[in-house]
Structure formats: structure tokens, C-alpha cells
Amino acid sequence: MTVAGQWLLLAALVASGYAAFASVFAWQKEHRGLERTGWAAGLIAALALSAVSGILTWALATRDFDFDYVAHYTSQALTWQYAVSAFWVGQAGSLLLWAWMLAVLALAYRFWPRRENHPLRGPAFGLLMAYVWFLTAVMVFAADPMAPSLARPDEGAGLSPSLQHPAMLLHPPVVFLGYAGWAIPCALAMAALAARRLDVSWIEEARPWMLFSWLVLGLGILWGAQWAYEELGWGGYWAWDPVENGSLIPWLTGTALVHAAMVWQYRGALKKTTCGLAVATFGFCNFATFLTRSGIFSSLHAFSESPIGWMFLVLMAALVVGGAWLVVRRRVTLAPEGPMRSLWSRETAIALAAIALVLLAATATVGTILVPLSGPLVGRRIVLGPEFYNSVLIPTGLVLLLTTAPAPLLRWGKPPTAAGRQWLLRVSAAAVVAGSGAWFAGLRHPIGLAVAALAFMAAGCLAAEIFEHARAIATSKPIASGRRPAGGTIAVGRPSQAVETAWEGRPTRFLAALSSRRRQYAGFLIHVSFVCLALGVTGSSLGSRDYELLMAPGEVVAWGGRSIRFAGIVERELPEVHVVEARLEISRNGEQVCLLAPAQHLHQRGDQWTTEIAIHSTWLEDFYTVFYYGEDDGSARLAFIQNPMVSWLWASGWIAALGSMLRFWPARRRTGSNRPGAGPAAVPHQRRSATTPMCRMGDAR
Amino acid sequence: MSSGKKLAAAGLVVAGATFYMAYLGASASWQYYLTAEECLADAADLAGSRIRVSGRIATGTLVISPRRDQAEFALEAADRGLKVSCQGTLPDNLAEQIDVVVEGKLETPALVRGDKVLTRCASKYESRHKGETRAGSATVAQRRQETLR
Structure with missing residues (x-):
């Protein structure tokens, strides 16, 4: 064989x-x-x-x-x-x-x-x-x-034993699938640059692969974080380890690419950025491979020291140098097709978000390569701690939230409509009220308050967009001929009795509003997943607290709004594993909530002990328990960690997957020029007239 | 001012804020990253500073407290070992002849007072030799088995 x-x-x-x-x-x-x-x-x-x-x-x-x-x-x-x-x-x-x-x-x-x-x-x-x-x-x-x-x-x-975890069945192959997927937009960008075929059609060709790779790599990273959270037993999910950074960097540049490509597609701008990001994203996939295989870093992850890593670095360098050379050579063709018309347009928000994403990726890259570079540069190797990355995450993350929140009410090339502006003002005011409510509820950290307000704003803007679009459909003619209003703009006006009457007996119009712009709303659903991610990261970073103690059998402690009773240590045998677990009874207000059994496992092969944590998870917080060791008298050294909103982090992956599935779901066949897919490949951006709406039905506005 | 220039200005503000925060974060968190041998060679210069040191735990030097909240060992160096004393949560697979990264303060004469120990996640990309794995971790495992109850 x-x-x-x-x-x-x-x-x-x-x-x-x-x-x-x-x-x-x-x-x-x-x-x-x-x-x-x-x-x-x-x-x-x-x-x-x-x-x-x-x-x-x-x-x-x-x-x-x-x-x-x-x-x-x-x-x-x-x-x-x-x-x-x-x-x-x-x-x-x-x-x-x-x-x-x-x-x-x-x-x-x-x-x-x-x-x-x-x-x-x-x-x-x-x-x-x-x-x-x-x-x-x-x-x-x-x-x-x-x-x-x-x-x-x-x-x-x-x-x-640490790799024998369900997340390890998925995390590595999914990450590799993401890396492989990013090769396609890169190959198309290089081919388009080399062939001088720099119309919008290559973006149309590459876009499904960009979205696929973005989703898959994102899910892979998230499952890796979940593995670290549940298996490593330190209560966290991200340590800014070089290998973790290696997979995060192409995801960040890939996110910027997905958005920059839309600006090229709909506004004929950010062309050089799009080409550069397509090449850089796949280049960074090779960089990640270099990190894991060169042996130049000591990290939580093991590395083999072999020349293989350097081959990937050479390939990455060749890609970046070749891509940059081609972009410079084609700079005239890649010039924007017109000036930026409004600061309050969708492309401006995307450009700002892309800047933030690239800055975050650059920071992670600098932090990662500083160890090998600082040696020859300053004589001694220098390493940066997590504070470096976290401090950069704050401004860039806030810019990302600030640009994501109003996105549903922004338009391509123009400022929001009068109704859109009204909604933006209302939602912003409501977000300030929501932030104040969070303050009164006990949240004191300014970053936490800002994230809470912006998350509320994002939800509010999306709701406003759906409401206005549904209202536009409700006030239009009945859908008799199978045609629906294209809805490129938000209807000007305010809710009236007539509109409410129009809604009566027509609940399907709401669904019609959603389905007529399915792809656009799918994109906004992915934005919702980002907001969930931001809430999860902020909550678990700012609100985490822990308590380590020695408990005697039968002892009860009150901590974090819970009553925790240590019932005792139980030993049992599993195939090849000797299990020693601490039984904990968790109750709130006198009612038992759950039983937790954090444990130590002795794997017979290799005589290796592993710490197996136990978690009680709710949407509000995770109650994370660790059992370190037992004493002769039956007492146990335990740690309790309260991690707020971690479930939102894991949920963000599933929401993104749902959004992507809705985005990829094949559109119904239509005839004539309304048929999706018939547009940009055949009618590139350059050929659209200034008066033609910059959108197609069922796609991004 | 045109929209393009306003956008450029906004981008510069974001970049400026990011660089400033990066500078603050770097100033507060940077450490020297040394091998055990480099640490021994520069011990006099580096005394009192926080460092991160990498190396392999020398055979016969690892002692873990019964409560598993303290460990003492020596990292292999050319002629003599670099002594390390660590306090805090220890990794499950801490054993002799494995590569570790210790974060802590360098004291004189050369002793690293560590507060964090990282071990490489076993066999992620390259499995260790069987004999080494078992011999290395058996000592620790036996000690832990004795102390669990």
C-alpha cells in the first residue's frame, strides 16, 4: 500500500x-x-x-x-x-x-x-x-x-489526549479548507492583473469563493477557540499565540477583501486595494503555514523544525512581490472611476472598516514577527504581551462596530434618504438611551457601554431598514404579475393609518420584503453575527472574574450569585482512562440549577493527566469550573470562573453560517434583465449609466 | 473639503489612534525573549527584569509540589542549567525533557522566578519519541496519582 x-x-x-x-x-x-x-x-x-x-x-x-x-x-x-x-x-x-x-x-x-x-x-x-x-x-x-x-x-x-476532543475533528480540516478556498480569489486576481482584464466580471467570478472561504476560515478559527476554551482549562479562548495570529490575519484581510470587492463592484473604486487584498490574503495563508512549520517560534502549539516552513515563506514573498509589481504596473487601469460623492455613503463606511481591519491585521503581523526580527535589529529578541494586541483591538473594533451599525440605512454613492436620516437619528438616540440603561444596570466600563450602545444601534438600523422596505411593499400595488418593487431606496414618509391598513391581512408582505432582498439581508445577518462576536468578546474580556479555593466535602460557598456545594470526589474507570471528578451542586435562590463534575483524567497510555473542565452555560454567562487536585481528607482544590456572554461568541459562528447559506441559496430563475447573474458579468460596472440603480433585485443595494 | 479628503482624514485619525494604542500596549507589555543559554550569559545585565525564557527541562531536576501549585526545575544550557522556580497553575503535561516557555523575573544568582509556564501542545505537528514521552511524564503522573486522594 x-x-x-x-x-x-x-x-x-x-x-x-x-x-x-x-x-x-x-x-x-x-x-x-x-x-x-x-x-x-x-x-x-x-x-x-x-x-x-x-x-x-x-x-x-x-x-x-x-x-x-x-x-x-x-x-x-x-x-x-x-x-x-x-x-x-x-x-x-x-x-x-x-x-x-x-x-x-x-x-x-x-x-x-x-x-x-x-x-x-x-x-x-x-x-x-x-x-x-x-x-x-x-x-x-x-x-x-x-x-x-x-x-x-x-x-x-x-x-x-489534549487533541482527543470533538472540536479537533473539525477545527484543523476546516481551517485548511479556508486556506485552500482563498487560493481561488488570489488566482483570479493574479490572472486578471496579468491578462489586463480588470473589468468587474472577475469580482463576480471570485465573490462566491471569497464568501465561502471567509465563512469556512472564520468557523475554523472559532472552533479552534472553542477547543482551547474547553480543553486547555485556563478559562480563556484566545491567547494571541503566533499560530492563532497566523490564522486570524488572513481572515481579517479576507473580511476587508469581501467588502472592498463590493465597492469595486458597485462603485468602481478601491480597485488596487481589492487586488492587493486578494493576493495578500492567500499570502498570509502561506505565512500561517510558515509559522506552524518553521520552528522559529515557541508557542502553545508544537512546531517541527524543518525547511518546509521556509518554502512557504518564499512562496508568500513571491506572491506579495509579484502581486505588488502587477498592481503598480496596472495602476492606471485600476484608478477609481469617479470621485467619492458622499462621506455618509456605504462605500465610505466600507473603506473605513477596511482600514481598521488592515490595521488590526498589520498589528497582529508585527506582533507575531517581532520575535525573530528584533534579534538581528536590536541585538536581543523582544516579545509583546496580549496587552499590545488588546489595546489595538479597542480602537479598531469600535471603528468596525461604528461602520457596521448604520450599514443597512446607508446607500451606494449617496447619503441616506430623508427617512433614512430620520431613522439614523432615532436609532442613535435610542442607542444612547440603551447605553444609559446598561450603565444603570451596573455596567461601568466605557468600552462595554460603547459596545452595548453600538450593538443596539446595529439591531435598530437593521429593524428600521426591514420596516421601511416592508412598508414600501405594503403601499405598492398587489403582487399580481409576479413583479416586486426593486426597492433601491427607502420610501420617504412616515408610518400612517393608511399604511397600517395596507398591512392588515397581508402578513406575507413582510416575508416578501425579506425575500425580495434576500442576499442583502443575508449580508446584514452576517453583520448581526459580527455584533454577537463583539458582544461575546467584550463581555468575556471585561467581565471575567475567578475564584480559587480549597473545599471540604459538604462545604457550601456563595459566589457569583450562586450557591456551590462540593459533594465530594468520585473515582471511576473508563476504557483506558482513570477519572477522578469533583461533584458540584449549583443552585440559585434555593433551587438546584445543575450538577457539574470537573475532573482530572489519567490516560493509561502515556501516563498523562489532563484537566477536564465543566461548564454551565447560559446566554448571560458561563460558569466555568476546574478541579486541580484532591487532598487526603477528601477536600478539593477548585477554581470557579465567571465568563459573561461567551455563548454569544459561539452563536456568532452559527448566525454567520445561516447568513451565508441564505446568501448562497440559488435564486429563482427570472427572465430578462432582472435575472440575477445576468448583470455584472455581462454588464460590467463601467457600462452602467449614472442613472441606473447601482443594485440588482435580490442583491446588495 | 471633498468627501475623499474627509475619508482620508478619518482614516488617518483611525490609524493614528491605533498606532498610539499600539505604542502604549507595546510599552506596557514588551519583554526580552531569551533562550536559557542567553539568559545565563546576560544574567548580570538582565537581573531584575521581566523576561520570557525558553528551554528544555533537564532530566532529574523537576520537582512539583504535592498540591501542584509550585514547580522547580532547571532548563538545559551548555554547561550548567538555568534554575527556575514557578508558582501558579501548572500545565498538565509538564514533564522532564519537554520544551517550555517560562514568563517571570530574573533574580541573581541566575534564577527565574516564574509566574507562568507554557508547554508546547504535544504532537500537534510532530510526535515525540515514545520512550521520551513515557519516561518524562511518568514521574509527574505518579506523583499526582499519589496526591489526588
Whole structure:
């Protein structure tokens, strides 16, 4: 099997190399026959990598210790789920996963059914295949997942207990999928720059992949944070570790890219920024890989010291230098199509948000690379603590909230309508009242008050937009012909008796309002997820408090509005694990709320103890308990941590996923010019007249 | 002033505020990051400063208190070890012959009074050799097993 796997890897190397060459060369020479052979070679590369992945999965599931990789990362005692999860635990396996995902995504992109074949698909596919070739070459020459064991061991080394957590089944592969996804916008941007095809159509082509990669990488990061929160037992979820930063930086620049691309699409501006961010985001994905594999940092995460990391750094440098050179060369074509018309427009808010996101990404990058850079620069290596990152998070986070909150009431290229302005004033006033209410409720931190007010403002602006749009539909003619008002602007006026009458017996009009701009509201739902994220981060950062104590059996303490009774220590056996747990009875106002059992687990293999925390989670706060050790007299050293609003953080991921699903849901087929998808690819931004609304039905306004 | 210039001004204000906050955060949180050998070599200069030091726990030096809230060990260096005394919550996989990062204050003669110990998350990207893992953690595990009840 190992030999077959190695031959398949070699086949993938040759096929991907040919696919890259043939696709780019065929595009240059407009040679259709060569182009077809390029696609076929790409298909062969993807099939070969799929076969190698299948072999490794089977070997892991069956603990085939003939494979060196399997012997290093699994053992007979592992459940099959965690044995298979070892696929992405080791260096060679994670590279294989990345290469396989990229090859499959490249094929999906190339053959995704579309009305017309975009001219940049060929060269972009070639660039993607070149990257598959690079990853496969690294595997073939430096990190072979199919390498045979020199002497077949009877038992494997096993998997670290801390990695045996459900989040670890998802977090790494999802992050790799995100990295692979960002390769597509990057390849399209490079192809568009190289081919001088810098109309809006490449943005239309890349946009679904930007949204997909943004969501997937974001979810991957969030699941990683959840793993750290539940597994590491220190009560937090983010430590600004270099590896954590490595995955966060491309997500930040990717968020800026998604928004900058919209400004290009609808206003013909931020073109250089969009191209630069597309290249930089994928470049930073390589930077993250460099961080985890170069061994230049000591971190919570383990690193192997190998030349592989430096290969990714060289690739990143080549991408950044090549991308920057192309942007400079095309600077005239990439000039904005007109001046910025209003400071209170949607594009202005996006530009400010992009500045904040890029500043945050730059800060994280500087903080991360300061350790290796400071040595040669100042003679001694310097490291920055979490205070550095947190202090930058405050201004940038507030700017992001400030630009996100009014977004539903802002318009492209123009200030808000009279009704929009009225709503903005009302909602702002209500936000101030909400902030004051939070102050009276006991919240004293100025940042907390500001975030609470801005979150209220974001919810208020979205509600106002939906209300006005629904009212516009209610006052329009009945939907008899299947046509709906396009609703590019908010109707001027105020709620009246006539409007309320129009609403009577017509609840479906509210749904019609939502569905007629489904994609736009899906985008705003993703904004809601960001607001939840901000609330979760602010609440858990500012309001967290802890209490460590030694409790005797039967002792009761009152803390954090709860009564906590320590019932005693219980020991039990699980397969391969000896469990020692502290039983806690939690009650509020005399009523028992829950039973918690934080524990220490002794994993028989490796004689390793792990701390297993127990949490009682509500929307208001998490009650997080840790059991450190027991005494001879049966007392236990425990820690209680109160973390406000952590559930909002996890919920933000699901809301973002829901928003993205709504955004991607296929639109109903329409005829004529109203048909979504018929617009920008065929009618690029440059061809739209000044009087044409800068939006299409069912898309962003 | 045109909208573009106003936007540029707003961007400059955001950037200025960010840089200022970054400066404040950096001033309050920077530390020297040293290997055990560098720390020993510059011990006289660095005495009294907060540092972060990385190294490998030397065999036969790790002593963990029964309550697991204190640990003493030496980090491997060329000729002599760098002594470390840590107080606070200790990581689960603290063991001899593993790489750690200690955050704390350097005292004289060369002793790091640590308040935070980080261990590398085992086998994230490279598994350790079996023998080392077991031998390293067995001592600690046995001690903990004795003290749990």
C-alpha cells in the first residue's frame, strides 16, 4: 500500500505540473486542444490525491503501522474517529489534506456550471494547479505521508489526549479548507492583473469563493477557540499565540477583501486595494503555514523544525512581490472611476472598516514577527504581551462596530434618504438611551457601554431598514404579475393609518420584503453575527472574574450569585482512562440549577493527566469550573470562573453560517434583465449609466 | 473639503489612534525573549527584569509540589542549567525533557522566578519519541496519582 501511495503521489505531481503548464500556455496561445488536456491532467491530479487520501484514511482507521505516519500518530486504543483525525495532526498528513482540498476546489471552480465560461477560468485554474504541484512536491521530497515504517512496530505512539476532543475533528480540516478556498480569489486576481482584464466580471467570478472561504476560515478559527476554551482549562479562548495570529490575519484581510470587492463592484473604486487584498490574503495563508512549520517560534502549539516552513515563506514573498509589481504596473487601469460623492455613503463606511481591519491585521503581523526580527535589529529578541494586541483591538473594533451599525440605512454613492436620516437619528438616540440603561444596570466600563450602545444601534438600523422596505411593499400595488418593487431606496414618509391598513391581512408582505432582498439581508445577518462576536468578546474580556479555593466535602460557598456545594470526589474507570471528578451542586435562590463534575483524567497510555473542565452555560454567562487536585481528607482544590456572554461568541459562528447559506441559496430563475447573474458579468460596472440603480433585485443595494 | 479628503482624514485619525494604542500596549507589555543559554550569559545585565525564557527541562531536576501549585526545575544550557522556580497553575503535561516557555523575573544568582509556564501542545505537528514521552511524564503522573486522594 505504501508503494502504491507513493506512485500515486508521483502521478499527482506530474499531472498537476502538466495541468498548470498546459492551462496557462493554452490560454496564452488560445489553443483549445491543449486547454482540454490541461483540464484532464487536473482531473487526474485530483483523483490521484483523492486516492492517496483514501489510502491514508484507511491505514489510519485500521492502524496499519506499516505506514510510518500511522505509527507516529495513532495507537490501537484510539477510537476510529480520533485515529482518522490523525490525518491532519502530523505535518505530512496536513499537507496532503491541503493539497487534496485545493485540487478538489480547483476542479469544482473549473467545472462549476455557469451560463458562460469566464475567460479567466483557464489561467486561474493553471495557477491553482501550480500551487497543487508545489504542495505535492513538498510531500514527495520533504514530508511523505506514504513513507513506510523502517521496522513495523506492534503499537503506535498514540495521539496526545489534549487533541482527543470533538472540536479537533473539525477545527484543523476546516481551517485548511479556508486556506485552500482563498487560493481561488488570489488566482483570479493574479490572472486578471496579468491578462489586463480588470473589468468587474472577475469580482463576480471570485465573490462566491471569497464568501465561502471567509465563512469556512472564520468557523475554523472559532472552533479552534472553542477547543482551547474547553480543553486547555485556563478559562480563556484566545491567547494571541503566533499560530492563532497566523490564522486570524488572513481572515481579517479576507473580511476587508469581501467588502472592498463590493465597492469595486458597485462603485468602481478601491480597485488596487481589492487586488492587493486578494493576493495578500492567500499570502498570509502561506505565512500561517510558515509559522506552524518553521520552528522559529515557541508557542502553545508544537512546531517541527524543518525547511518546509521556509518554502512557504518564499512562496508568500513571491506572491506579495509579484502581486505588488502587477498592481503598480496596472495602476492606471485600476484608478477609481469617479470621485467619492458622499462621506455618509456605504462605500465610505466600507473603506473605513477596511482600514481598521488592515490595521488590526498589520498589528497582529508585527506582533507575531517581532520575535525573530528584533534579534538581528536590536541585538536581543523582544516579545509583546496580549496587552499590545488588546489595546489595538479597542480602537479598531469600535471603528468596525461604528461602520457596521448604520450599514443597512446607508446607500451606494449617496447619503441616506430623508427617512433614512430620520431613522439614523432615532436609532442613535435610542442607542444612547440603551447605553444609559446598561450603565444603570451596573455596567461601568466605557468600552462595554460603547459596545452595548453600538450593538443596539446595529439591531435598530437593521429593524428600521426591514420596516421601511416592508412598508414600501405594503403601499405598492398587489403582487399580481409576479413583479416586486426593486426597492433601491427607502420610501420617504412616515408610518400612517393608511399604511397600517395596507398591512392588515397581508402578513406575507413582510416575508416578501425579506425575500425580495434576500442576499442583502443575508449580508446584514452576517453583520448581526459580527455584533454577537463583539458582544461575546467584550463581555468575556471585561467581565471575567475567578475564584480559587480549597473545599471540604459538604462545604457550601456563595459566589457569583450562586450557591456551590462540593459533594465530594468520585473515582471511576473508563476504557483506558482513570477519572477522578469533583461533584458540584449549583443552585440559585434555593433551587438546584445543575450538577457539574470537573475532573482530572489519567490516560493509561502515556501516563498523562489532563484537566477536564465543566461548564454551565447560559446566554448571560458561563460558569466555568476546574478541579486541580484532591487532598487526603477528601477536600478539593477548585477554581470557579465567571465568563459573561461567551455563548454569544459561539452563536456568532452559527448566525454567520445561516447568513451565508441564505446568501448562497440559488435564486429563482427570472427572465430578462432582472435575472440575477445576468448583470455584472455581462454588464460590467463601467457600462452602467449614472442613472441606473447601482443594485440588482435580490442583491446588495 | 471633498468627501475623499474627509475619508482620508478619518482614516488617518483611525490609524493614528491605533498606532498610539499600539505604542502604549507595546510599552506596557514588551519583554526580552531569551533562550536559557542567553539568559545565563546576560544574567548580570538582565537581573531584575521581566523576561520570557525558553528551554528544555533537564532530566532529574523537576520537582512539583504535592498540591501542584509550585514547580522547580532547571532548563538545559551548555554547561550548567538555568534554575527556575514557578508558582501558579501548572500545565498538565509538564514533564522532564519537554520544551517550555517560562514568563517571570530574573533574580541573581541566575534564577527565574516564574509566574507562568507554557508547554508546547504535544504532537500537534510532530510526535515525540515514545520512550521520551513515557519516561518524562511518568514521574509527574505518579506523583499526582499519589496526591489526588
